[in-house]
Amino acid sequence: MKRRERTRQLIELGGLVAKAGLIELTEDDRAIIFGLLVSAAATLQSGERDQAITLWRRRGKRAFEETDG
Template sequence: MKRRERTRQLIELGGLIAKAELIELTDDDRTVILGLLIEAATKLKGEHRDQQLLLWRRRGTRAFVQNQLAERP
């Protein structure tokens, strides 16, 4: 069961990378995508972690809301 949950988590995370258009914007360059993720992780290890999380959470929330509105008939 844990393997299935892990697989689902990985698929959902890949979906977020696609939703952020990182695949197209990087021409599917996985080293660039990994670099972006490492840069984000570095910021989360810094002094301004809470501020960064708040900023990214707000942006993510707006993106999810905009996506929901765009999907309505």
């Protein structure tokens, strides 16, 4: 069951990458997409963590409302 849950999680996360438009915007360059994620992870490990989380959460909620609404 854990394998199935992990597979579902990975598919959902890939869907978010697609929904954000990163595939088209980077011309499907996985090094760029990975670099963006590594950069975000570095921000989450920095003193800017709380500010970044607040900002990204707001933007994400707005984007979901715009695409799902």
